[in-house]
Amino acid sequence: MSTSTGGWHADEDLLSRYVRGDAGPVAAASLEQHLLRCASCRDRIAAHVPVPLLDAAWERVRDEAVAGRPRRLERLLVRLGVPAPDALLVATAPSLRTSWLVGLVVTLVFVGLGAAYGGDRGLTFFLLVAPLVPVAGVAFAYGPDADPSHEAALATPYPATRLLLLRTAAVLAASLPPVLLAALLVPALSWTAVAWLLPALSLTAALLAASTWVRPTVTAAALGAGWTAAVTSASRAADPTAVLAPALLVAYAVLGCLALLVLALRSRSLTTLGSPS
Ligand SMILES: [Zn+2]
Known part of the structure; x- marks a missing residue:
């Protein structure tokens, strides 16, 4: 920032x-x-x-967040042991709303059918979309494009890194299983049905690290463009699964670890959000 x-x-x-x-x-x-x-x-x-006004401002932000939140998700998180304030902020992420998740499932049905019956082109499409699903989910779970909870995070000294990581965990928990299920149902995918998880996690880690400098949706668009270029060029060279070659999988793992390291080092710049320190 x-x-x-x-x-x-x-x-x-x-x-x-x-x-x-x-x-x-x-x-x-x-x-x-x-x-x-x-x-x-x-x-x-x-x-x-005046102090009562500050309280009123927080109440207003909280009410706005509560009005649009999926209460069921919040209750589920609390039952899983997540503290109530964390559960509220996690559950208000736009990419955890029912409409987003329904859109995700519909997309996956098309991608799955394409991968099952679409030959190489269907496979390319699957490899294009699957790793970007968690990236898009995280990009719209945090930051100025994910109101109103971003304002709630800014209006109080709530640790921004905590919010970022909690929402990322929630988005991964919500979006990876459906993609994995879609992949496993498509016999043509064989080992690529799970190998895409590595670039998916690596791109997500890169998004988190970059979000300490720029807004996550911008980074997600750049990462999406890069991944699309890689998959389409592999596809033009006759084998879309070349993006999951063993050497590249190692590279994804290394890049992902580096991104997490950067995030850890940079997390201090996130925690200053909304707090006067
Ligand atoms: Zn100033």
């Missing part, structure tokens, strides 16, 4: 008008953008906010 603010900082008058709700929509939106990047202004705005 960039820390450059171009030298501009909000003055006390603007901060106080913003807190009272008198700043006007344009000034308020631009101040909010600035507050995301500027710890010093976040510190200063706290002095303008």
Whole structure:
């Protein structure tokens, strides 16, 4: 995340008008953008906010999150031992909503049929889509494109890395089994039915590491384009499964480990989100 603010900082008058709700929509939106990047202004705005108002703001964010959340998923997570605040934030991820999961299943039916009956072209399509399913799910589970929970994460000093990892785990748990099932039902796939998991996890790790710098949807689009280029060029060279050659599988594993290392080293920049430190 960039820390450059171009030298501009909000003055006390603007901060106080913003807190009272008198700043006007344009000034308020631009101040909010600035507050995301500027710890010093976040510190200063706290002095303008009466404590009951802060509580009210948190209540409002929570209500908005609750209004659109899948309660069943949240209850399930709590039953599995996930603490209630974590369960709420995980369950509000857009890519864990029923509509997203239904879309996923419909996609997989087509991909599975294509892989079963579509010959090499169907196989190419499967190899194209399967590893990108968890990547897309994670990209839309976190970050500014996944409102409103991102705001909830920013409005409180909730550790952003924790949210990121919890949602990633939830997305993988929700999206990998259906893809795996679809793959195992297609006899033509043989060992590639599981080998795609390695690039899938490696791309997801790369997405997490890159999301400490840029918004996850941008990274996901770039990774998707790269993977598509690799699969289509392998397919043109007569064998789409070349993207799962043993040497490449080792490379995916190494890249995935490197990405996790980067994420661990960079996670400090994520935890500063929403907290004045
Ligand atoms: Zn500032």
